[in-house]
Amino acid sequence: MSHIVTIQTEVRDRAAVFAACDRLQLPAPVQGTARLFSTEATGVLVQLPRWRYPLVCQTDTGKLAYDNYRGRWGEQQHLDRFLQAYAVEKTRSEARKQGHDVVEQALNDGSIKLTVQVGGAA
Amino acid sequence: MKTIEIVVSPDGTTRIETRGFSGASCQDASRFLEQALGRTTAEQRTAEFHQAVVPQALDQRQTT
Numbered sequence: 458m459s460h461i462v463t464i465q466t467e468v469r470d471r472a473a474v475f476a477a478c479d480r481l482q483l484p485a486p487v488q489g490t491a492r493l494f495s496t497e498a499t500g501v502l503v504q505l506p507r508w509r510y511p512l513v514c515q516t517d518t519g520k521l522a523y524d525n526y527r528g529r530w531g532e533q534q535h536l537d538r539f540l541q542a543y544a545v546e547k548t549r550s551e552a553r554k555q556g557h558d559v560v561e562q563a564l565n566d567g568s569i570k571l572t573v574q575v576g577g578a579a
Numbered sequence: 580m581k582t583i584e585i586v587v588s589p590d591g592t593t594r595i596e597t598r599g600f601s602g603a604s605c606q607d608a609s610r611f612l613e614q615a616l617g618r619t620t621a622e623q624r625t626a627e628f629h630q631a632v633v634p635q636a637l638d639q640r641q642t643t
Contacts, residue, residue, distance in 0.1 A: 540590065574580065575581045
């Protein structure tokens with residue numbers, strides 16, 4: 458190993474949002490304004506399974522707007538799964554742009570490992 | 580072999596590990612992913628990071 462970095466995922470790429478929804482077999486996201494419980498938010502709207510209000514991906518800032526009332530209006534695991542799918546699809550997309558192949562592997566703890574070979578001997 | 584391993588945890592947190600690089604070249608290699616994915620919250624450099632990159636030199640042995 459040479460270098461290890463931990464990243465907090467920020468949702469900034471519309472195409473990756475669409476790809477994540479497709480990967481999870483969610484309805485196609487739409488651009489719009491959603492009314493949450495006490496506010497409104499504009500962005501790419503993702504309907505997570507059995508969530509009362511849509512997840513709003515504000516791709517210009519990387520922030521997410523949502524209201525699941527601490528799990529009562531939508532399970533956190535669905536949001537987590539979306540974020541994981543987004544990070545996977547975004548990684549694959551960026552690696553492809555650089556001309557790299559990506560190998561994907563599911564791990565026992567629910568993580569997904571992607572290996573990008575950048576070529577050249579060590 | 581130089582590789583970049585990306586492990587995405589069930590909550591979407593991502594850990595990027597570069598393998599097979601020497602010196603600071605690993606940072607250059609993974610920067611495109613770090614910037615694309617989000618905000619760096621932690622960074623750790625391993626022993627290989629501090630190895631100097633030795634440029635390939637011509638063999639200039641002198642014989643007497």
